[in-house]
Amino acid sequence: xxxxxxQVQTWRAQGEDVALATxxxxxxxxxxxxxxxxxVTARGEFxxxxxxxxxxGAVIDQARxxxxxxxxxxxxxxxxxxxxxxxxLACGGSIQVFIEKI
Amino acid sequence: MSDWFDESASLFTAEKLFALATVVRGAQxxxxxxxxxxxxxxxxxxxxxxxxxxxxxxxxxxxQETSETIAYDLDHVFIETxxxxxxxxxxxxxxxxxxxxxxxxxxxxxxxxxxxxxxxxTRERFPDVDELIVEWPDDVIPRLRLDQSTYVVxxxxxxxxxxxxxxxxxxxxxxxxxAMGSRETRRQxxxxxxxxxxxxxxxxxVYGPVGLDLGGRSPAEMALAIMAQIIxxxxxxxxxxLMHAAKE
Numbered sequence: 200x201x202x203x204x205x206q207v208q209t210w211r212a213q214g215e216d217v218a219l220a221t222x223x224x225x226x227x228x229x230x231x232x233x234x235x236x237x238x239v240t241a242r243g244e245f246x247x248x249x250x251x252x253x254x255x256g257a258v259i260d261q262a263r264x265x266x267x268x269x270x271x272x273x274x275x276x277x278x279x280x281x282x283x284x285x286x287x288l289a290c291g292g293s294i295q296v297f298i299e300k301i
Numbered sequence: 302m303s304d305w306f307d308e309s310a311s312l313f314t315a316e317k318l319f320a321l322a323t324v325v326r327g328a329q330x331x332x333x334x335x336x337x338x339x340x341x342x343x344x345x346x347x348x349x350x351x352x353x354x355x356x357x358x359x360x361x362x363x364x365q366e367t368s369e370t371i372a373y374d375l376d377h378v379f380i381e382t383x384x385x386x387x388x389x390x391x392x393x394x395x396x397x398x399x400x401x402x403x404x405x406x407x408x409x410x411x412x413x414x415x416x417x418x419x420x421x422x423t424r425e426r427f428p429d430v431d432e433l434i435v436e437w438p439d440d441v442i443p444r445l446r447l448d449q450s451t452y453v454v455x456x457x458x459x460x461x462x463x464x465x466x467x468x469x470x471x472x473x474x475x476x477x478x479x480a481m482g483s484r485e486t487r488r489q490x491x492x493x494x495x496x497x498x499x500x501x502x503x504x505x506x507v508y509g510p511v512g513l514d515l516g517g518r519s520p521a522e523m524a525l526a527i528m529a530q531i532i533x534x535x536x537x538x539x540x541x542x543l544m545h546a547a548k549e
Contacts, residue, residue: 224379
């Protein structure tokens, strides 16, 4: 957590826009617990993680969209019956990630 | 816009217990409340009735040291608790204490080393500990704040230090007390302390021989077994192989 905080403070001091992504809900087996965080800049730089690496790419894209729109977003990743998810978690669990501009 | 971030960051850096509530779905997505253990709050959540319900749940979650998304009718609120780092008090600056202090630091524990013997408790031997106290442990213990996020390991392995230390600890309530020593050492210590009036109830809570059963005998291996036990106690888990573990 301290590592992410320090990096965010550095980015903000440099005038960069930063989005924060937080795991707010999990079901089944997931690599990171509730509260796991990742911070993303408009340029796509990031620190921290919300999974074992399987959804970080998608979260970075979502975070950049949130920085553009300014509106927060709740996104879900995981296995579903209707296979609606294009980005999945290999572990079989599901997570929700809240992404907001800070 | 980001007042909540700066306020959370400074509470986190000051190692305070607090909860950060975020509306993730509902009328005001992204609205925030920061709640302190005494119920004081700041934030931009407008709905006063919802606020009262969130604060009640945040106080409960802080006591349990857990985070959760809770549904309040149409509003879903993520309540995240930030718990100050746990503390490890190591009694005895022996060889095993050196890797134990390093492991504990890596695991974000605040580490205090106590040993009355100045040759053991040196900055050269323990460059990274947060606090180095060169005093007799039974004098120091009454001054330490031993709460439910404090873990104590006694490594002195000498009755003239171990017994007064355990006696001083018997009136405190840390989360964990471990004491280095064989089953036979433990038996002798327990008998002696019982004779000195220390309660069985307390003695039964002392982990000794200390550590999980990992089999290693080197100082670093013993330190790992002790640290692994502390983590298992922290999360109320038995500490075996995950492949044999019961589901939570």
